Amino acid sequence: MRTSIWAAGALAFTGAFTMAAQAEETVVWWDFLGGGDGVRMKQMISDFNDAHAGEIKIDATTLEWGVPFYTKVQTSVAVGEAPDIMTYHASRIPLAIEQGVMSEITSDDWAAMGLGQADYAPSLWDAISSDGKTYAVPLDTHPVVLYVNKDILAKVDMLNEDGTPKGMDSREGFTNLLKTLKDSGEVRYPLATTTADGGFIFRTIYSLMGQQDGELMSDGGFLEGDNGEKLANALSVIQEWTVEEYQPAYTDYPAAVALFTTGEAAMMINGVWEVPTMVDLENDGKLFNWTAVELPVIFDHPSTYADSHTFAIPASDDMSPEKRAAVLEVISWISKNSLFWATAGHIPAYGPVTELDEYKEMQPNATYSVLTSNMIFDPKTPLAGVAGPIFDVMSTYFVPTLNGEMDATEAVEEITYELNDM
Amino acid sequence: MIRNTKKEALIALVLIAPFLAVYGLIFVYPTIDMFVLSFHKAPLIGQGEFVGIDNYERLPRDRRFNTALWNTAYFVVLSVIPGTFAALGIALGISRLSGRLQALVLALFFLPYILPVSVVYRIWEWTLNFQFGVGMYVFDAVGLERVPLFKVKTWFMPTVAAITIWWTSGFSILLFLAGLRAIPNEIYEAAALDNSGRWTTFRSVTWPLLWPVTALVLTIQLILQLKIFDQVYLFSQGGRPNDNMVMVYYIFQKAFQNNQGGRAAAIAVVLFLIVIIVSVLNYQLLRLAGRQK
Numbered sequence A: 001m002r003t004s005i006w007a008a009g010a011l012a013f014t015g016a017f018t019m020a021a022q023a024e025e026t027v028v029w030w031d032f033l034g035g036g037d038g039v040r041m042k043q044m045i046s047d048f049n050d051a052h053a054g055e056i057k058i059d060a061t062t063l064e065w066g067v068p069f070y071t072k073v074q075t076s077v078a079v080g081e082a083p084d085i086m087t088y089h090a091s092r093i094p095l096a097i098e099q100g101v102m103s104e105i106t107s108d109d110w111a112a113m114g115l116g117q118a119d120y121a122p123s124l125w126d127a128i129s130s131d132g133k134t135y136a137v138p139l140d141t142h143p144v145v146l147y148v149n150k151d152i153l154a155k156v157d158m159l160n161e162d163g164t165p166k167g168m169d170s171r172e173g174f175t176n177l178l179k180t181l182k183d184s185g186e187v188r189y190p191l192a193t194t195t196a197d198g199g200f201i202f203r204t205i206y207s208l209m210g211q212q213d214g215e216l217m218s219d220g221g222f223l224e225g226d227n228g229e230k231l232a233n234a235l236s237v238i239q240e241w242t243v244e245e246y247q248p249a250y251t252d253y254p255a256a257v258a259l260f261t262t263g264e265a266a267m268m269i270n271g272v273w274e275v276p277t278m279v280d281l282e283n284d285g286k287l288f289n290w291t292a293v294e295l296p297v298i299f300d301h302p303s304t305y306a307d308s309h310t311f312a313i314p315a316s317d318d319m320s321p322e323k324r325a326a327v328l329e330v331i332s333w334i335s336k337n338s339l340f341w342a343t344a345g346h347i348p349a350y351g352p353v354t355e356l357d358e359y360k361e362m363q364p365n366a367t368y369s370v371l372t373s374n375m376i377f378d379p380k381t382p383l384a385g386v387a388g389p390i391f392d393v394m395s396t397y398f399v400p401t402l403n404g405e406m407d408a409t410e411a412v413e414e415i416t417y418e419l420n421d422m
Numbered sequence B: 001m002i003r004n005t006k007k008e009a010l011i012a013l014v015l016i017a018p019f020l021a022v023y024g025l026i027f028v029y030p031t032i033d034m035f036v037l038s039f040h041k042a043p044l045i046g047q048g049e050f051v052g053i054d055n056y057e058r059l060p061r062d063r064r065f066n067t068a069l070w071n072t073a074y075f076v077v078l079s080v081i082p083g084t085f086a087a088l089g090i091a092l093g094i095s096r097l098s099g100r101l102q103a104l105v106l107a108l109f110f111l112p113y114i115l116p117v118s119v120v121y122r123i124w125e126w127t128l129n130f131q132f133g134v135g136m137y138v139f140d141a142v143g144l145e146r147v148p149l150f151k152v153k154t155w156f157m158p159t160v161a162a163i164t165i166w167w168t169s170g171f172s173i174l175l176f177l178a179g180l181r182a183i184p185n186e187i188y189e190a191a192a193l194d195n196s197g198r199w200t201t202f203r204s205v206t207w208p209l210l211w212p213v214t215a216l217v218l219t220i221q222l223i224l225q226l227k228i229f230d231q232v233y234l235f236s237q238g239g240r241p242n243d244n245m246v247m248v249y250y251i252f253q254k255a256f257q258n259n260q261g262g263r264a265a266a267i268a269v270v271l272f273l274i275v276i277i278v279s280v281l282n283y284q285l286l287r288l289a290g291r292q293k
Helices: A002-021 A036-051 A067-080 A090-101 A109-111 A123-128 A150-157 A173-184 A198-210 A226-242 A255-262 A272-283 A321-336 A340-344 A353-357 A357-361 A365-374 A389-403 A407-421 B006-036 B064-094 B099-114 B119-126 B135-142 B151-182 B185-193 B196-227 B230-236 B247-257 B261-292
Strands: A025-031 A058-064 A085-089 A139-150 A189-190 A266-271 A289-292 A304-307 A310-311
Touching: A025 A036, A025 A067, A025 A321, A036 A058, A036 A266, A036 A272, A036 A321, A036 A340, A058 A321, A067 A090, A067 A340, A067 B135, A067 B247, A085 A090, A085 B006, A090 A123, A090 A310, A090 B006, A139 A150, A139 A198, A139 A272, A150 A173, A173 A189, A173 A272, A189 A255, A198 A226, A198 A304, A226 A389, A226 A407, A255 A266, A255 A272, A255 B151, A266 A272, A272 A289, A272 A340, A289 A365, A304 A365, A310 A321, A340 B230, A353 A357, A365 B196, A389 A407, A389 B247, A407 B064, B006 B261, B064 B196, B099 B151, B119 B135, B119 B151, B119 B230, B151 B196, B151 B230, B185 B196, B196 B261, B230 B247, B247 B261
Parallel strands: A025 A058, A025 A085, A189 A266
Antiparallel strands: A085 A310, A139 A266, A139 A289, A139 A304
């Protein structure tokens, strides 16, 4: 009895000693992941905390997505109250660099994390770089994909043997698919598109521009040369889908998802983050057979617009080396364990994870993840990115154009004028 | 008793000092800073370089600034006068009721006023949603073609103005009711003895005696609606924000989305001057109009 008390005392003593020598680092974390992916991130944070008990603890807060988040980051950095780590959209990095809110990720940092350029897709590495420096560590890419109701497509005989839709390789092919679906009378609409949300549909239109090698910004000017024409081409394709009633007019995000999940629309263009919605419905037995594939090739070659959730370290003058090491460990651990993050639909940015057998068995993730080699990102300007001013300009003219109220060429003229006027 | 004016002044100063300090810190200083900032090419936070009146010079050429200016004026026209008269009408109706029924009806009209703008947005966005809003089924029932009210330029401002009137008229109704109760009953009795009809009574008794309140409501509404932002911002989400641009939204876009603090400040200064000039003019005009009666 006496010995055990002594032993306990000694244990407590050594315990206190180690605690003092190696205090637990608390890493203050801000993210904007409020949806289904937020639930998964909380799980990962909790797993991280369990694996690093006594060493590192993440103190996480989820904030409002978009402009509110980025404004808060900017003000908090200015007054020295920034978090230790934050999530950031790759598309917003150029503005962040201009605002001076990000701390550079040095080659020593990359070495400490055990990550490097070879682990990421080249377009993605480019998106986090500026003037040869890197500013963030990509966690994922989240492109738009084409969701498909396999039951309906099978009925009209438009499904290949491997379960992918027919007609994905050309404009004629895809139009034929839409027409077949429309004429069959099996569905109200062949395709559900968010025609009421110009900011959202920017992703699809930019993808179609990429299929023609169009660029939004070149040499500091917007839509120079034949790029305007390419944008007009992209716009008129989607406008045609509305005019031919292949897709509903003035439909916003929730309505588009509802049209697809209730089987009133046979296909839907939406972000991969809706994958969990489908998986959950399927598990409840409330969904048809479905899959998700890369966007159809309407023009010359496959191309899909993507953005990326990254981790960044806010600029600060007083972060201790121990704290920085802890932050790097957080980023490294989450990146290497991002297989679970893939269940949120996102494609893990860290290459080795997508090489795992477990990932290759995940469906439909493995089907659409081939698009990683065809990804294009936002132009590198402080005006680009989610909830950025370019989105607003585009949205203003996309909505009337896609719903057949404005001519595509007229819209492009207006867009070019306004973009160059900012 | 001999008054020690010096001492009194000192005490007064001590008493108002806390207010002055706070007022100076969070209102006067930022306002001066805004004027200074408007002459700089500066980000939202941090130092910039002095560029003289560049930020002002480009405003007349700036197409979105013009949109913002005209939309703000249009919104004021659509909301201030109709809103004031709607409130007056409702107040006149409520004042004829009495007891619990009056309290109930007043509460019903006042209810929207206590809602935060986010809730107002949700209610109306869902009601008038082009695909599934209940309002659209009313359109169908009447045989009208559905209109995507928040996505079409022509309909956006009138719809938002109508919603704003629905939302904010509760407060004006209260002011009008207070004004109506302040009119002595004897005057109405005298008018009744003179065999005055309803319209004459309203025109010659209620309207002139209520005029100070009407002028106040108009002024409050005018200042409030010149600063329109929340509703336009929320209802524009995903739609056509740049066509629906209003002044405060433009300041927000320049400052927070584009990180152009100097240009945002210049627009803010212009709005500041407009609000001052318009409200002073408005109040003076209304006072003159009141005197002539």
